[in-house]
Amino acid sequence: MMTRKPIIAGNWKMYKTVQEAKDFAAGLLESLEKLENGTNAEMVICAPFTALAALKDELEESIIHIGAQNMYYETQGAYTGEISPLMLTELACTYVIIGHSERREYFKEDDALIAKKVKTALDFGLTPILCVGENLALREAGQALVFVQGQVENALRELSPEEIRKIVVAYEPIWAIGTGRTASPQDAQEMCAAIRATLARLAAEAAQEIRILYGGSVKASNIAELMDQPDIDGALVGGASLDFLGFTELIGSVR
Numbered sequence: 001m002m003t004r005k006p007i008i009a010g011n012w013k014m015y016k017t018v019q020e021a022k023d024f025a026a027g028l029l030e031s032l033e034k035l036e037n038g039t040n041a042e043m044v045i046c047a048p049f050t051a052l053a054a055l056k057d058e059l060e061e062s063i064i065h066i067g068a069q070n071m072y073y074e075t076q077g078a079y080t081g082e083i084s085p086l087m088l089t090e091l092a093c094t095y096v097i098i099g100h101s102e103r104r105e106y107f108k109e110d111d112a113l114i115a116k117k118v119k120t121a122l123d124f125g126l127t128p129i130l131c132v133g134e135n136l137a138l139r140e141a142g143q144a145l146v147f148v149q150g151q152v153e154n155a156l157r158e159l160s161p162e163e164i165r166k167i168v169v170a171y172e173p174i175w176a177i178g179t180g181r182t183a184s185p186q187d188a189q190e191m192c193a194a195i196r197a198t199l200a201r202l203a204a205e206a207a208q209e210i211r212i213l214y215g216g217s218v219k220a221s222n223i224a225e226l227m228d229q230p231d232i233d234g235a236l237v238g239g240a241s242l243d244f245l246g247f248t249e250l251i252g253s254v255r
């Protein structure tokens with residue numbers, strides 16, 4: 001089976017001032033050095049736009065990648081309040097979260113908008129972390145699988161297989177986000193395997209290389225059993241990424 005390098009990506013959401021971000025970065029670098037067995041994981045911090053410049057100063061030369069949590073699909077223009085991919089690459093971002101369920105729900109982002117954002121991110125050399133996931137009603141109605149596969153298809157169907165090869169997908173069941181209720185490793189695996197099958201239909205050879213992350217109440221105590229699943233290649237971590245000691249422990253639990 002193909003080995004995929006695991007990714008642990010922290011998503012700070014709307015937390016951390018510039019000063020807090022600087023303190024976190026310094027603390028994380030120091031505590032990672034003390035990790036007994038190091039880590040095999042690729043690490044990413046997805047910060048609010050306002051903290052990105054500070055993270056560039058602190059982390060650009062380090063092993064930790066910097067990511068944003070959103071972006072617009074135009075390079076520049078009269079789009080008040082939006083941030084372009086060019087602005088992100090200037091701040092040393094290499095990753096960008098696209099289509100997080102909070103963007104879809106609170107800011108009404110739909111699959112068509114998300115598809116444009118994914119394409120533009122790739123055009124600018126950013127790795128999109130495409131988020132998909134069902135709500136509780138869909139899960140209880142037994143429609144989770146079809147719904148999530150549809151989200152993946154709608155976001156990626158215009159892309160070439162070579163473009164699809166470069167993306168990261170994060171499966172985040174909405175009912176597991178910030179609730180303390182993690183999907184069981186078996187349920188998460190079933191969904192991630194279904195996502196990979198969808199990717200294989202869109203880009204046959206690339207599908208085995210694409211990293212699929214799980215997100216939703218991931219912490220140091222449950223990351224190992226999730227990562228034991230064959231189609232789970234890492235995690236998108238919200239709450240547990242806010243404290244550098246806890247985040248280091250989580251990273252250290254990735255085998």
Ligand SMILES: O=C[C@H](O)COP(=O)(O)O
Nearest residue numbers: 011177178216217238239
């Ligand atoms: O992007 C991260 C997810 O929304 C998960 O958040 P959480 O770890 O706080 O449940």
